[in-house]
Amino acid sequence: MSGPTIKSALLQVHSIAGLVLALLLCLIALTGVIMSFEDEIVDHLNAAIVQVAPRTTAALLPDELVSRLKAVPDAGKVAAIMLSSDPSAAVHVRFARDEQGGRPSSVYVDPYDGHVLGVPRGEEFFTTVRRLHRWLLIPGDAKGWGRQITGVAALGLIVMFISGLVLRWPRRASSAKMWLKPNLALSGRGLHRSLHAVIGTWVLPIYLVMTLTGLWYSFDWYKDGVVWLLARPHVAAAKMQPKQPRPSGRVEPAQPVGFDRAWSTLLREESGGFARAQLMLPAGLGTVMRIRSWPKDSTLESVRDEFRIDAATGQVISAERYADKTLGEKVIASVLDIHRGAVLGFPGKLAFMIAAALMPLFAITGVFLYLSRRKLQRPAPPTLGRLVPGE
Template identity: 55%
Template sequence: MASRTKSAFLQVHSIIGLAISLILGLIGLTGAMLSFEDEIVAALNRDIAHVEVRPAPVLLPDALVAIVQAVPGSGKVGAVSMSSEPGATVRLRFARGEDDGRSSVYVDPYDGRVLAAMRGEGFFATLRALHRWLLLPGGGKGVGRQVTGVAVLGLFVLLISGMVLRWPRRVRSIKSGIKTWLKPNLAMRGRPFHWSLHSVVGTWLLPIYLVSILTGLWWSFDWYKDSAIWLLSSKPAVTTQAPRAAKGATKAGSADAPAAPSFDKVWSTFLADQGSRYALVNMQLPNGAGSVVRVRSVAKDAPFEEARDEFRIDGVTGRMVSAERYNDKSTGDRILAAVLHIHTGAFLGLPGRIVFLLAAALMPLFTVTGFILYFSRRRLRAASKPGRRHAVGLVPGE
């Protein structure tokens, strides 16, 4: 009975592995390359991230946006990112499809002069799209999300079935059992070596892959994200409907035309609430019709960059629509806010990020060794004598 059960699990393990191993290898490699994106981008843009501090006052966001958009060929600015650090340049991000493919530019906060486009942003944006939805049509709303999600679910099945295949019928001693499970036999050659490498490294990395699976599905399936929010959040999910126009707003062009949101009004309301407590702040215009601007800020004492305060501010009236501060969140809400932080291993500090990077980079190892084991198993079974219960050259568990 045990032999039949392991044979069934081996079939499941092999079929799913053959179907998704290439996708998992690609997801692992791209994930490893994204692990230190922020540090790499910061290094690439170090010379334009700051300007010399001058006695002149810095310009307000609307003035900076107006100067940049007045340049022929420039597109519409969709977001403004600012730092409280003296001399830090302002980052303006164009709306999608604007400015001939440029996404962000750095601007001198004193005179609005464009210093340079953000280096490395396009490369990492493409790499992130490849990691999350394989560059398939539709982007984040297309079928690519589901494909990667199914592959990640398949990885979960591979981990469980792999552990069942490794489970010994009887363990002679704790010492020998641990040695067999956790130490690869590097003295072996050929197929037994590949099997040892495949199984032992997979056992070591299983906890890391489980964390990656549980957090990675957040970006693939809405039902998974909604379920996590329902389970962990202290309050029900609320969708803020942005008003088309504020009552009494200034009308331009026609009687029905809504007033455009003002970054200055949002900025003024934000400063009145936060003062000098913020380190970074991003103000993003609504994608469609509406005047409510999304503001995300990181406090100077924030434990990590994803520990953000989030505000909704009406860009026409300056009214604070909603405010969610990280320090006021429950434990469950803090976990939800830290999904990316957990997914990359950053919640364990720099050692955690390095370990998660190595685990992601090793994913192609299982693709290669898995294919080797599968095709060599078929060859050995085909060459074995009729009537033999176990083909010569196969290792226990196969």
């Protein structure tokens, strides 16, 4: 197959994939833009309820907080609490889903007397945006078809990366100007092609990182492959174990599972060296509680220790400390922070947000290029000669 034939075939593949996926990719990208600085926005909106005045009295233990919260009308079943070593930080309480599958809004609680400070603003909005970004609001969320659809869109985007890179490969490939400088003196089709190709080159590395990390959330085979490649064998074997199905219905354990013993064990294990910790009650009949602990010297979501602690006995079942992970295992733990550019700090998050916001530009210029190419390929109407009377 000759070079022009290969390029013609790649152009068809690139165009068809772009036309089919344009709207979906724009939706995924723009919802990602909205979530880029979610933490900062939510903290700003709720500045009045996430902090309390420090007091000389000791903060209430978690079980006492939950007990006082139960007296609040319409309070749901507590599923997790976020505690902090900062004496001025409020306690963040999340609730379990109800019989209809809905989840009540979380609340912030005063750690010293247990009274509710308020419901966080923006939480429901960002939850909806996140479900749209990941699962397109298709019923079933992570168990529905939305997860696979976004994964197929990501695979299609990789096809567009490869075909687009081959199609735009300049004759002077060593010239940075040819790769990185758009020709703004052009107009019409020439300008559209320059913007589409050059700005695409700028954002290609970011899009590639976004796509490769986004596939982690869409396909189990991809996730298992990454774990097998980057983690130590015994860690990979543990992570690739199939999840046990949750029991149907809401079956309560014989005795209520509390937080206090697990909380005491965490304080002993971490020796006060954490900034905040999230304690999550078991979803089923077990008593093993999952606990995440973030150190004081990091703002990244991925830099955390994880424990499994028996809430009934306080025994540590497992401890997964971030400092003990290999480089590959730290990459696995940081998939979300890599996906959103947070591993590079504020500049990284800003760069990833701008790159995602440029996705509609590729959709628009790509459609214009396709329509203009179709117009050029359309055969010209035959010219009618002067007719002689009688012919």
